[in-house]
Amino acid sequence: xxxxxxxxHRRLGMTDDEYRSVVAILGxxxxxxxxxxxxxxxxxxxxxxSSRSLLxxxxxxxxxVVVGPGENAxxxxxxxxxxxxxxxxxxxxxxxxxxxxxxxxxxxxxxxxVFTMGARPVAxxxxxxxxxxxxxxxxxxxxxxxxxxxxxxxxxxxxxVGGEIELDDCxxxxxxxxxxxxxxxxxxxxxxxxxxxxxxxxxxxxNATGRDGIGGASVLASASFDESSGEKRPAVQxxxxxxxxxxxxxxxxxxxxxxxxxxxDLGAAGLSCAISEPAGRAGVGIDVDLDAVHTRETxxxxxxxxxxESQERMMAxxxxxxxxxxxxVASKWEIDSAVVGTVxxxxxxxxxxxxxxxxxxxxxxxxxxxxxxxxxxxxxxxLDDLQSRSFDGSDLDVAATLCDLxxxxxxxxxxxxxxxxxxxxxxxxxxxxxxxxxxxRIKGTEKALAVSTDGNGRLCALDPRIGSARLVYEAxxxxxxxGARPLALVDNLNFGNPEKPxxxxxxxxxxAGISEACEALGIPVVGGNVSLYNETDGVDxxxxxxxxxxxxxxxxxxxxxxxxRARAGMEVWEIGPVATGNLDGSTVQRLHGELGGAPTxxxxxxxxxxxxIAAALAHTAPVxxxxxxxxxxxxxxxxxxxxxxxxxxxxxxxxxxxxxRLLAVVPPGTLSADPVTxxxxxxxxxxxxxxxxxxxxxxxxxxxxxxxxxxxxx
Amino acid sequence: xxxxxxxxPGVNCEHDVVHAxxxxxxxxxxxxxxxxxxxxxxxxxxxxxxxHGDALRxxxxxxxxxxxxxxxxxxxxxxxxxxxxxxxxxxxxxxLLPGAHIxxxxxxxxxxxxxxxxxxxxxxxxxxxxxxxxxRIPLNSYEGNWVDPSGEARVVLRYVEDPNGSQDRAAxxxxxxxxxxxxxxxxxxxxxxxxxxxxxxxxxxxxxHSLVPA
Numbered sequence: 001x002x003x004x005x006x007x008x009h010r011r012l013g014m015t016d017d018e019y020r021s022v023v024a025i026l027g028x029x030x031x032x033x034x035x036x037x038x039x040x041x042x043x044x045x046x047x048x049x050s051s052r053s054l055l056x057x058x059x060x061x062x063x064x065v066v067v068g069p070g071e072n073a074x075x076x077x078x079x080x081x082x083x084x085x086x087x088x089x090x091x092x093x094x095x096x097x098x099x100x101x102x103x104x105x106x107x108x109x110x111x112x113x114v115f116t117m118g119a120r121p122v123a124x125x126x127x128x129x130x131x132x133x134x135x136x137x138x139x140x141x142x143x144x145x146x147x148x149x150x151x152x153x154x155x156x157x158x159x160x161v162g163g164e165i166e167l168d169d170c171x172x173x174x175x176x177x178x179x180x181x182x183x184x185x186x187x188x189x190x191x192x193x194x195x196x197x198x199x200x201x202x203x204x205x206x207n208a209t210g211r212d213g214i215g216g217a218s219v220l221a222s223a224s225f226d227e228s229s230g231e232k233r234p235a236v237q238x239x240x241x242x243x244x245x246x247x248x249x250x251x252x253x254x255x256x257x258x259x260x261x262x263x264x265d266l267g268a269a270g271l272s273c274a275i276s277e278p279a280g281r282a283g284v285g286i287d288v289d290l291d292a293v294h295t296r297e298t299x300x301x302x303x304x305x306x307x308x309e310s311q312e313r314m315m316a317x318x319x320x321x322x323x324x325x326x327x328x329v330a331s332k333w334e335i336d337s338a339v340v341g342t343v344x345x346x347x348x349x350x351x352x353x354x355x356x357x358x359x360x361x362x363x364x365x366x367x368x369x370x371x372x373x374x375x376x377x378x379x380x381x382x383l384d385d386l387q388s389r390s391f392d393g394s395d396l397d398v399a400a401t402l403c404d405l406x407x408x409x410x411x412x413x414x415x416x417x418x419x420x421x422x423x424x425x426x427x428x429x430x431x432x433x434x435x436x437x438x439x440x441r442i443k444g445t446e447k448a449l450a451v452s453t454d455g456n457g458r459l460c461a462l463d464p465r466i467g468s469a470r471l472v473y474e475a476x477x478x479x480x481x482x483g484a485r486p487l488a489l490v491d492n493l494n495f496g497n498p499e500k501p502x503x504x505x506x507x508x509x510x511x512a513g514i515s516e517a518c519e520a521l522g523i524p525v526v527g528g529n530v531s532l533y534n535e536t537d538g539v540d541x542x543x544x545x546x547x548x549x550x551x552x553x554x555x556x557x558x559x560x561x562x563x564x565r566a567r568a569g570m571e572v573w574e575i576g577p578v579a580t581g582n583l584d585g586s587t588v589q590r591l592h593g594e595l596g597g598a599p600t601x602x603x604x605x606x607x608x609x610x611x612x613i614a615a616a617l618a619h620t621a622p623v624x625x626x627x628x629x630x631x632x633x634x635x636x637x638x639x640x641x642x643x644x645x646x647x648x649x650x651x652x653x654x655x656x657x658x659x660x661r662l663l664a665v666v667p668p669g670t671l672s673a674d675p676v677t678x679x680x681x682x683x684x685x686x687x688x689x690x691x692x693x694x695x696x697x698x699x700x701x702x703x704x705x706x707x708x709x710x711x712x713x714x
Numbered sequence: 715x716x717x718x719x720x721x722x723p724g725v726n727c728e729h730d731v732v733h734a735x736x737x738x739x740x741x742x743x744x745x746x747x748x749x750x751x752x753x754x755x756x757x758x759x760x761x762x763x764x765x766h767g768d769a770l771r772x773x774x775x776x777x778x779x780x781x782x783x784x785x786x787x788x789x790x791x792x793x794x795x796x797x798x799x800x801x802x803x804x805x806x807x808x809x810l811l812p813g814a815h816i817x818x819x820x821x822x823x824x825x826x827x828x829x830x831x832x833x834x835x836x837x838x839x840x841x842x843x844x845x846x847x848x849x850r851i852p853l854n855s856y857e858g859n860w861v862d863p864s865g866e867a868r869v870v871l872r873y874v875e876d877p878n879g880s881q882d883r884a885a886x887x888x889x890x891x892x893x894x895x896x897x898x899x900x901x902x903x904x905x906x907x908x909x910x911x912x913x914x915x916x917x918x919x920x921x922x923h924s925l926v927p928a
Contacts, residue, residue: 150823154856155764157726242724242767249723332746334723420823422854424903427730441908443733559908 008032012039018371025365033351033358036303037366040269041276044532047370050498051530054508057515058525064487065524072116072193072265073183074526076488078447078552081187085119086550088180088453088490090531094237095177099144103177104152104239108311110181111158112265115248116314118191118255119183122426123440124153125453126163126179127492127546131172133409133711138167141175143712148239149179150420155241156248160421161429161451162438165708166544167410168457168590173536178492178529180453180548184442189255195278195286195343196261196317202275202286202341203323205330206247206313208296209271212237214307243312243335250333251314259322259329266313272306272366274315275341275349279363285348286363288341291355302353317343377508378501387462389596391589394581398633398654398693404591405630405655406637406700411587412707431560434642436626437478439553439560448556450484452476452549455494457542459585459599464506464543466601467585468513470659473607475549476521477626480611481662482560483618484551486521489514491528491547496540498532506543514545520604521611523549557619565622566643566665568684573671574632575617575678576610576661577603579653587629588655600658610660610676623665631655632680633690635663640688641701648689649681715925717794718745718755720785722776725763725800727902734902735759738915740922745781752784756925757794757838760785760801762854762900772800772815772857773807782808794838794924795894799855802886802896806860811889811896813862819879823856827910828899829874830885837870837888838924839895842916849913851899853877853885858898860884871897893924 009019012035022030022038030038044050060068066083067075073087091106107124114121126149131138153160158181166176195202254260262282264274271293279286290305300308318326323339330337344350349366351359362369380386405411418433430448431439437452452475460467476486491514496503518525534541583589584597618624623643627635633654640647664671671677687694717735721728721744728744735742742759745752752758766775776782782804789795789810797805805811818824827850832843843849849871859879871886878898886897901914 154823154825155724155767157724157763240767242764242769245726245764245767246723415826419826422823422825424825424852424854424900424909425726425730427733427903427906427909430908 009035009039012036013043014039018042021371025369026361031358033302033306034361036307037272037359037361040272040307041366042370046269046273048530049371050373050375050532051507052372053374054511057511059515059518060524062524065526069525069527072113074488074490075117075190076526076550079554080445082442082447083185083187083190084449084550085114085117085183085185086488086490087113087527088178088492088548089113089529090492090494091177091179092174092494092531092534095145096175099141100148100151101238103145103148105237105311106177106179107149107152108239108244109267110179111156111244112267112314114181114183115251116193116263116265117183118189119185120252121158121181121183122428123182124158124160124179125451125548126160127453127455128163129166129171129176129544131169132167135172136714138172139712139714145177146417146420152239152241154422156245157425159423159425159429161423162433164453164455165410165414165417166455166457168542170457170541174534174541176494176544178546180490182449182451191255191260191263193264193278193281194262195282195284198284198343198345199320200261200317200343201320201323201339202343203316203318203326204293204313204338204340205250205316206335207240207243207310208294208336209305209308209310210296211300211304211308212310214304237309237311239311246333246335247312247314250329250335253329254316254326259326260316260318262317264315266315268309270306270308276363276366278317279349280367283347285344285346285350286341287344288349288351290351290353292338292340294336294338302358375498375504376501377504379505380502386596387598389594391583391593391597393583393588393655396588396655398690399695401588401655402633402637402690402695403703405587405634406703407707408591409708409711411630411634412704414708415705416708416712431482431562435482435563437482439482441556446555448553450479450482450551450553452478453546455544455546457544458590458595460510460545461542461595462585462597462599464509465513466599468510468545469517469602471545471547472514472517473602473659474626474628475547476611477614477660477662479549479551480614481618481624481626483557483615484553485615486523486549486551488526488550489518489523489547490526491545493528493530494534494541494544494546495532496535503540510543510545514547517602520607561618561621561624563623563625563639563642566639566645566683568645570622570665570683571668571679572636572647572649572681572683573664573666573677574661574680575613575664576676577606579656579658579661581653581656582658583655586655586657602659606660614662617664620670621664621666625663627661627663628657631657632663637688637700637704639663639665640697641704645683646685646687646697647681647683648685650691651680654690715741715756715927716754717742717757717759717925718752719743719759719761720745720747720781722747722765722779724765724767725761727762727798727900731759731761731902734905734918735922737905738918738922747779747781749781750784752788756927758785758788760797760804762799762801765800765804772803776804777808786810789894792891792893794921796839796921797896798900799898802898803857805894805896810894811887812864812866813860815857816859816861817857818859824858824877825854826852828853828877830871830899831874833872834868834870837892837895839886839897839917839920840870842920842923848874850904850911851901851914852903853899855898870895
């Protein structure tokens with residue numbers, strides 16, 4: 001450790017070994033700009049260096065996969081020339097440092113991932129996790145994140161149609177803010193992140209480059225938090241939804257007119273990523289002139305220009321004869337543009353600044369030669385003890401427990417959140433927020449896309465393999481209850497510090513659980529994101545994989561099931577395996593006990609069978625509702641509240657969250673009993689009566705509607 | 715008989731409006747905000763969104779867009795001019811309708827169905843509706859709180875329950891002639907029962923019936 005750059009690399013988040021690898025690749029000490037590029041491209045956030053060895057476990061192939069993991073978004077074929085692009089990302093650490101901008105720029109980033117592929121982004125989902133709302137800091141973070149999502153998503157003009165909320169102590173110092181985006185396009189609009197052939201021109205579109213977000217990927221997203229985290233605020237980017245909206249429209253016009261060869265967005269690692277990844281994919285090099293980059297501050301150094309994560313920027317690769325047309329489109333949409341490079345044969349990135357060569361590196365080495373760590377994994381020592389502490393809910397008072405559940409801010413209506421989001425734009429939202437799965441029609445066709453996102457950190461803390469598999473099955477059932485069959489999955493793996501063997505074990509188990517469930521359902525993983533170092537002061541979050549499943553309904557139900565379509569006189573049926581009394585990892589356990597025990601494992605064969613039943617029944621049943629958080633009692637209460645009619649049912653384990661189960665509310669004579677289909681009661685009256693315990697429907701409605709807003713009022 | 719749906723940078727409801735008008739048998743096309751000749755059109759819709767990013771304040775920049783002189787000409791000639799949500803804000807800023815919009819009373823964005831009552835049917839928006847008719851239409855705005863010290867406007871739609879503090883619970887107003895209308899909820903989002911309501915049809919049909927060749 002003798003030279004100056006060797007000290008610098010540690011400040012950039014690079015280990016001594018990684019530095020030596022750079023020296024080996026280049027055959028010399030790196031220049032400052034080169035070191036900057038390697039530090040961001042080899043960061044955990046960009047390179048997946050700790051998780052990559054495990055991610056190969058995912059099943060990624062199916063005949064309908066057009067683009068699998070590794071591009072900016074996964075793309076699947078919907079038939080009749082339609083494609084869907086889908087992607088999920090996290091903005092956990094930025095949202096803790098600055099909740100509004102952290103969440104807002106998360107929305108902006110995920111949109112770019114999707115319209116980079118040629119698709120118009122048509123919907124967003126947000127999965128947000130915070131500590132308990134009785135703490136003022138958590139309320140501040142919650143409100144700030146929701147405001148950021150609303151402020152950006154509404155103004156950029158993409159509806160936020162759903163999501164989920166989880167509250168748990170483990171997120172107090174490290175909230176999770178995940179965001180998923182869906183886009184649709186015609187097949188001929190698909191664009192890939194390639195630099196194209198030698199001679200192509202690189203045009204930087206959108207916002208001017210500033211000093212914001214320098215090293216966001218390496219410093220912020222790839223390191224743990226402690227009390228000094230406030231000092232990292234300059235690494236959080238600032239979003240401009242108006243700039244993004246114009247960028248979306250300009251890019252879609254470029255694609256429509258066939259003016260670009262390839263496109264790459266500038267997100268994490270900024271310009272470094274936007275030149276090295278497309279060049280690496282195409283097997284070419286690029287000559288880049290940093291003096292041509294339009295900036296909003298003077299005196300920016302080459303490393304700053306290469307690392308900046310200024311938002312709302314795209315790199316387009318264009319044939320020379322199309323350059324004038326591309327610049328004209330940019331001008332029409334009032335976005336800045338600059339010709340910054342030329343594609344060359346040979347695979348070398350040559351970067352000039354102030355007339356000097358400041359970097360000369362093999363493009364592929366930045367993207368592909370990042371270190372891979374086979375970090376040691378070990379089952380947590382305390383897990384056996386934790387799993388032995390099962391929860392006994394046999395003496396729970398049904399009426400009181402139901403009221404406790406309905407009044408819980410994570411169970412109650414999410415209306416306070418989703419009424420701040422435009423969830424109706426584009427006239428596609430057939431089933432919107434508050435349902436198990438959302439259903440979005442594709443206008444002019446009989447097709448609709450169903451989407452559900454699910455996560456459950458507590459279940460995964462008890463058993464990451466079982467918990468993760470159950471998320472997949474739950475999401476699959478959620479798209480089935482609106483009439484769709486699962487088609488593809490994306491995942492966002494939010495975990496703790498990978499340098500701890502127990503965290504690596506959790507990650508491996510979770511990936512195995514997701515993979516097994518995907519294989520059982522026959523669906524591929526088409527993309528994902530890994531967020532590590534979610535720890536504060538040495539304490540890791542619960543392992544929190546979040547999965548999003550995209551389903552296709554074709555033809556879509558003419559009148560899809562909705563929670564509000566139950567009427568007096570209809571019958572209530574439970575479909576699925578008979579619930580056990582196991583409440584380990586359940587919501588009731590969260591409210592009335594300590595986390596512990598061994599959750600009920602999934603049954604892959606049963607899962608497939610119930611998904612098939614639900615997807616078929618969705619064409620006739622007025623109401624189908626997945627049984628999950630809070631069990632059958634809460635699922636039924638939600639139907640009653642939204643429909644405005646009471647019900648009377650019998651259920652041996654009304655709070656069980658055992659998997660593969662749903663409620664169907666149907667007119668008499670619709671269903672007949674079989675081993676997985678049981679009539680449990682009927683709709684009617686002004687009360688919700690479960691096992692003879694009665695609660696007035698009005699009271700249920702008041703608790704449920706006000707749960708979140710009361711908690712946020714403090 | 716053709717309607718121009720104006721696209722300012724930052725608006726986002728333009729395709730929805732065109733889709734709804736065409737679904738109802740109307741003829742509507744997008745027009746870029748720099749267009750200076752609307753002679754081929756018999757009426758105008760300013761759709762919702764965030765024209766020019768709502769920079770300075772809603773509608774403040776849009777009033778200077780080149781197309782607005784033609785919008786003013788059509789308004790003067792008695793052609794139907796409809797501003798939906800942000801479009802209403804632009805019409806106020808331009809002076810074609812009185813008043814201005816401030817942040818919702820509770821300082822939060824509101825996206826949900828609301829009920830509005832038809833108060834006055836002498837406007838291009840409400841001419842096909844019945845007085846007293848209650849319509850269920852989505853609201854989707856942050857600055858939906860209309861204030862007008864002048865008292866010159868006619869309220870044509872009124873919220874059944876006040877969602878945002880708008881003066882006189884106004885959900886839509888018109889000018890004296892009734893040809894220039896601003897409406898805060900989105901009728902184009904309520905033209906299909908599959909999406910929760912078709913109550914906006916009667917309003918859009920009123921607008922389409924008002925398109926007569928100049």
